[in-house]
Amino acid sequence: MTLHLPSADGTLRAYEPRPEPSHRTPPSTGSAFTSRTVFSAAHVVADPYADTTPDGPAAVDWDATLAFRRHLWSHGLGVAEAMDTAQRGMGLDWPTAAELIRRSAAEAKATGGRIACGVGTDQLTATAATTATLADVRSAYEEQLAVVEESGAQAILMASRALAATAKGPDDYLELYGHILRQAAEPVILHWLGPMFDPALEGYWGSSDLDAATDTFLEVIAAHPDKVDGIKVSLLDAQREIDLRRRLPRGVRCYTGDDFNYPELIAGDEQGFSHALLGIFDPLGPLAADAVRVLDTGDTDGFRALLDPTVELSRHLFQAPTRYYKTGVVFLAWLSGHQSHFTMVGGLQSARSLPHLARAYELADGLGLFPDPKLAEERMGNLLALYGVNR
Template identity: 85%
Template structure:
């Protein structure tokens, strides 16, 4: 049945929904690449919570979505940017998320890595009485690292808004990260999140000049290669990522966080390839896993044939302002039947326009991402009706 979808011009266009989903089977763990999906959280729609209140999470639905990702052979990157860290999910909520998800991973044999940051220092910055200091930042990182290590998960050292605001130059980054890596129980993943994802991270690693910042980043790794499993690079710059991964010490992996160029980066070239830790693999999970299984057989062309057509959807979800991509990710999870509502912690469901969401539906439906296309169509029709589209 025809849907009439709003576009950016204020008009409506006719769209015929797909009737059959992409057939993706669950299967064995992926072999040639290590692939994490950064997973979203499901809000409790019945909680009487204001946008600036602590997040109210539907734990059953949140953990069920992680089991969905594990069933397709993907790892879960937990309590990351995709889970609305710093955009609705505070540190107490993230700590509970880490503990619950790590226990679930242990129960089902799923791979999990969890974000370690300093957001307890900046969640409620206007009311903070004490100034930020490097010692306080180290202590905040240590608190979160202890929670992740005690849960049995791998740690991902996330970029810190507090460190970006406090550091006087590259030496402060070298000191803080060196301190953390020396005490980490197991090799960690270092995360370089660009300012397009979080404007507060402008100038990370001590310089707004990315070439200089890269040198500091590499200096951190070179000083502690045995404590760095890999790096996650989220700069949306494929050439820079390739150059960086070619300079990594032997044994240190590059996990692409580039939601624009992931097919080519994962496929790689004659000099190597990137593994993956991607927010876009939240909605793309089954299709992405199937593509990597094809790549496991050595069929790079088949891998690209499956994954390249997903890039227009990824670019749409992550269009500027990029940090609001979470809204589209949760919207698609609702359409796909992974949750019963389109509500987000912090009220972030309002962060994208109806034309943006309509285009996301159209692109995802064309890829066959919805296990029940009829359900997705009905839910899209409901959303349109709520916005006054009644034909």
């Protein structure tokens, strides 16, 4: 069946969906990657029947949300839980995030899946974040760290909007992160999320000069190398990430969060490589797992041959305003059959245009990402009809 997809210029173009499904099947239980540690930051599935408002408490379909995590684990991927992909600070409130952490950590323990969970300060609301003191920020981090550690998951110290608004300079970051790291029970992952993902994080680490910010970030790590498993860098600047990972203390990993340049960063060079903690590995899960297993054999060219073609889709989903990439991620999960509806917490399904979603469908279909292309075609057709596009 031909679909007529809207372009950005308002015209319709004919598109013939691929007829054959992808044939990626999960590996045998316990099949882990050997060359890289790889996390997918996973989205949450909203409850489509909940009577909610965009600024009200999140309503989550727990069965579908946990089923998607089992899907990722079945392919050998770790799950980075309650991160920005799960709409932290963009629809997912802290009480629901805490419940998500507890439920997912219990599911990981039951299934043998790897999990790391986001520790932030988002119980400080938008208003409170602008008036918070450093003591308030510290207490918020401590509360969330306790939840994650009690769940048995690894902690990811996320960048804090409240800290960005409160800190007077680098010394405040050094003091606060030092305090949290000293009390962490196990090594954590430090998360540097750039302002393209969250404008409220402009000037993080005490400076808008990225060289100065990098120096402060590295000073935090150097002071507590035994408490830092690794860093997740989401600046969409490949060379800056390479330069940064070459300056890390021995034993501290770099987890790329660069959804524009991940194949080359994971492949690495003669001086090292990045592991991965990526939102794009939510829709790319099975394909990404196949690629990493090829890399496990030492076949870098084969790895790049599988993963390089996915970059166009990723750059499309993460185009500015980048923080709305979650909409495309959930859209592809719906088309792939991982959920029965295209609804998001906070009403974020409205954050991208129909031409943007149509192009995402076209690129994903071209990559063979849909387990059932006919289902994806039918659902895309239904969405087009909802917008008044005749087949």
